[in-house]
Amino acid sequence: MNWQTLSEHQKKAARVLRHAVRRGELAHAYLLEGPKGTGKRQAAMLLAQTLFCEKPRDGEPCLDCRNCRRVASGNHPDVIWVRLEENAATIKKDQIARLIKEFAYRGVESAQKMFIIEDAEKMTVQAENSLLKFIEEPYPGTHALLITEHMHQLLDTIISRCQVLTFVPLSVEAVARRLIEDNQPPHLARIAAALTQDYEEAVALCRDEWIADARALVLQLVQRLHKSSEPALPLLYEKFSLNFDNQQRTAVGLDMLLFWYRDILSLHVGRPKAVVYSDQLDTLKDQALRLSESRSVQAMSLVLDARKRLDAHVNGLSVWEQLVIRLGGLITA
Ligand SMILES: [Zn+2]
Incomplete structure (x- = not known):
């Protein structure tokens, strides 16, 4: 992650942090909050790399020097990560006490x-109360970053001591673009991004x-x-009974089918950029000629009905059967 990429996805948070770094006016404590997969952890790492990089260029860390690499691997002595210990449900007071002890000493290397x-x-x-005392009277040169998906479960006193930076969900286009930049095949990147806006889930x-098999079957x-x-x-x-062999997979299959009819609708309403199956544009256009705008909306609502039946625990294969019969009726009508 670099500042350029962070700005594309989280414009506001990136602007605030970058500006503060440039002016040497970082707040003592930031709270990075927002849903899973919005790049909060990566932003924290980027900020650490920016502070400690040995060879920054135009405000961007090089990501390659000893310090950048040590921050990335969690081995920089002046960048301390606190997270849930294995099998633990909470972050305990001990962990915060150890952290505070570490911070009583000056930076090891800077x-x-x-x-x-x-x-x-x-x-x-x-743990929160110990931390609170610490962030109320920070040692000079110390920076705290708190990361959370559920800000309102924190004590108000903690929240009020931090500058809050909200991370917003990524758009489908942004997730797809990032996946393609990370060398994922474009046809899968688009479907994965449409299925989940959580970047890490999309990579998985x-x-x-x-x-890939499911997508080919839906096509x-x-x-x-x-x-x-x-x-x-x-x-x-x-094929379907073998591949869509449980409720979760059937739900994904139905979503994939929904995207198909939504793509046809996107062509009807002049939004070709929103198309998920962009490698199937000729087929989509061909089907759009035969399935009017209103009937593509009807097709979508048939798929959504099928999703509801699946949620009501109707057997996956019977959901597909009924849906295919209804879609067949709609298309040939
Ligand atoms: Zn560096």
């Missing part, structure tokens, strides 16, 4: 020190072979639905 508390809302009240999806289904020569139902019995 005049600056930083600590980063992940899942800060998991601190016990005692791209690496899961099942997703086969939509082609058969639009061709009278090849019936769609046998595909369900031959």
Whole structure:
């Protein structure tokens, strides 16, 4: 992660932090809050690398010097991470006490020190109170970063001592772009980003072979639905029952099908950039000629109905069967 990328995803948080670093006016404590997968941890690491980099360029850390690498691997002596210990449900007072003891000494290698508390809302009240005293009277040159997905589970007194930076969910386009930059295949990147806006979950999806197979099956289904020569139902019995073998996978399959009809709708309303199956543009255009705007909306609502039936614990294969019959009726009507 560099500042350029952070600014693209989290414009406001990046601007505040970068500006403070440039002017040497970092606050003593920041609270990085927002949903999972929005880059809070990466932003904390970037800030640490920026402070300790040996060869920064135009305010960007080099990401390659000894310090940048030690920050990235969690081995820099002046950057201390506090997180849940293995199998623990809370961050305990002891952990904060040890942290404070560490900070009683000057930076080992420089005049600056930083600590980063992940899942800060998991601190016990005692831990929070110890921390509170510490951030009320910080040692010079110390910086605290608290990271949380649930800010309001923290004591108000902690929140009020911190400068709060809100991290917003990434857009589908932003997640897809970042996946493609990280060398994930574009066709999978788009579907993964549409399925989850959590970057790390999206990476895991791209690496899961099942997703590629599921996507290929959904594409086969939509082609058969639009061709009278090849019936769609046998595909369900031959392939879908094996691949969509549990409720969660069936739900993903239905979402993939929903994106297909949403793509057709996107073409109708002149939003080609929103298309998820962008490598299937010719097929999408062809189907859009035969499925009007209003009928593509109807197709979407049939898929959403199927999702509801699945949530009501109807068997996955029967959900597909009913849906395929209804879609077939809609398309040939
Ligand atoms: Zn560096």
